[in-house]
Amino acid sequence: MSNLNSPAVYIRPIGFVPGPQSEEGDAIRLAGGMVYAHRFAVILRNDGQVTQRWTCSPATFEDVLEQLPEDAASDAAEQWSNLTLAHPPLELGARTIRLDQPQIMGILNVTPDSFSDGGAFLDDPEVGQAHAATMLEDGAALIDIGGESTRPKAQAVLEQDEIARILPAVEYTAAMGAAISIDTRRAEVMQAALGAGAAMVNDVSGLRYDPRSPELVVNNGCPVVLMHAGDGTDLHKRAGDNVVLDVFDALRTIRDDALAAGIPAERIVLDPGIGFGKQVADNLALINALPLFHALGHPLLLGVSRKRMIGALSNEAPVEQRLGGSIALAIAGMQAGVQLLRVHDVAETVQARNVWRGLRDAALTDFADLPAE
Numbered sequence: 001m002s003n004l005n006s007p008a009v010y011i012r013p014i015g016f017v018p019g020p021q022s023e024e025g026d027a028i029r030l031a032g033g034m035v036y037a038h039r040f041a042v043i044l045r046n047d048g049q050v051t052q053r054w055t056c057s058p059a060t061f062e063d064v065l066e067q068l069p070e071d072a073a074s075d076a077a078e079q080w081s082n083l084t085l086a087h088p089p090l091e092l093g094a095r096t097i098r099l100d101q102p103q104i105m106g107i108l109n110v111t112p113d114s115f116s117d118g119g120a121f122l123d124d125p126e127v128g129q130a131h132a133a134t135m136l137e138d139g140a141a142l143i144d145i146g147g148e149s150t151r152p153k154a155q156a157v158l159e160q161d162e163i164a165r166i167l168p169a170v171e172y173t174a175a176m177g178a179a180i181s182i183d184t185r186r187a188e189v190m191q192a193a194l195g196a197g198a199a200m201v202n203d204v205s206g207l208r209y210d211p212r213s214p215e216l217v218v219n220n221g222c223p224v225v226l227m228h229a230g231d232g233t234d235l236h237k238r239a240g241d242n243v244v245l246d247v248f249d250a251l252r253t254i255r256d257d258a259l260a261a262g263i264p265a266e267r268i269v270l271d272p273g274i275g276f277g278k279q280v281a282d283n284l285a286l287i288n289a290l291p292l293f294h295a296l297g298h299p300l301l302l303g304v305s306r307k308r309m310i311g312a313l314s315n316e317a318p319v320e321q322r323l324g325g326s327i328a329l330a331i332a333g334m335q336a337g338v339q340l341l342r343v344h345d346v347a348e349t350v351q352a353r354n355v356w357r358g359l360r361d362a363a364l365t366d367f368a369d370l371p372a373e
Contacts, residue, residue: 008045009072010245011079013291014055015039016335018363026059031294032086032100034360035337044072045245082297087339088266090223090299092199095179097141099299099339102353105142105181106135106346107305108173110165111149111157129172136178139350142200144342145169145193146183150204150276163192170196181225187212194220202301204229204276206254207261214261223267225301225340226254230277243282244289247272252296269340271301275308283309287329290336302333303342305349327352 013030017038020027027038042064044052054064061080065073090097097103110128132143147165148157157165166182166189173180174197181200182193187210190201202225207213217224228247251270258268272293274283283304293300304310310325311317317325323345330341330349334356343349 007051007069007072008245008249009068009076009079010043010045010248010292011076011083011295012041012043012289013037013039013083013294014041018360018366021364022366023057026057028058028084029086030083030291030337031299031339032084033337033339034101034357035291035335037083037291042068042076043245044068048242050242050245078297079295082295085294085297087299090200090269092142092179092181092223093197094177095142095199097179101357102334102338103141103340104139104346104350104353105144105301105340105342106132106138106140107342107344108132108135108143108145108169109149110145110147110169125168125172128169132169132173132178133176135346136176138347140178140346142179142181143173144181144183144202145173145198146202147189148184159186159188162186162189166193167196170198173197185209185213187216190216191220194222200224203227204273206251207258208254214258214263217258217267218262221267223269224258224263225269225271226251226258227271227301227303228254228273228276243278244285244292247286248292248296251293255296255298265297269299269301270296271303274302274304280309280312283307287332287336290333290338294337299339300337301340301342302330302338304329304333305343305345323348331356 015038017023017027017036019036023038027036030037038057040056042054042056043050056064065076068076087099089099108128108131135143145166147162170180170193180198181202182190182198183202184190185203185205190213200223201217203213204227206226228251255268255270259265270293272286274286305326306319306322310322314325326345327348330343331352333341334353341349
């Protein structure tokens, strides 16, 4: 929810350019990545309602800053600094994952009821092992292993059952030398996975489901993904009316709680939680507004692969026919400067990323032969 006690400010990048040279340097490199922003909307909200909006470029941002209330101006200055913050690599055990370009996280679900591949990798560990190996060969920077389906109306799973599902997968994936994140909201599952070779926690509840989780993450010194969802227990509770700004505020609160628990800022990754408590229109709004979330000052993860919104926009295409939509949304994430893309179809997404990266690299020299004025 938005801050109802004082004006809240938000800085949303709204205009993008191939490189700073196309605007004579009046552009910023977004979050140290391969995306450059030139135009920004500065939004002021009071009592949950947007009351003022300015547009500016880096050259005119200070002019807008002078028009903001004192508290909002201080926050805006911090957000502006965050927009240009280059994030250090994630250290996942012996593996280092650079965040100056989009990285691909391959999904390995070992559940009987996952919406996409339920049971395929749980019933036959050799199939799961082969799938993990293929994803790594195809260019996945890390593998995300989960033992609980978080789709709407999924059956609850006992903690020990979840551990029994994920441990073999963590062990055989770790034996390949892979960087591994564990997709769980339970502290005991986190600890078991980290002890078996995982090196990052990916918690769909944002560490709100299990009160033991924040201390466990601190004690293990591992990176953590904090995702926005309805609340700690009901992941699909409806989001607010102004979904973009409300999710921004909620993620900031979740992040602040993690910092207060002792988790270092450089080990926090944020995820807006596409599909969790959001309708199709909400998801589209969030994806279009992804650059805004860099203002929180942390790397971003986007998980949209094969999700229901793709079917809703594609004549209810079934899960196995959502590759095109998954790639389209992954590219939207790249264009927004997202650092981690959580996907089922690794080879295709890596290829899309590599072509996109080539275009971005080439764009930096497009104006090199223009005469100086």
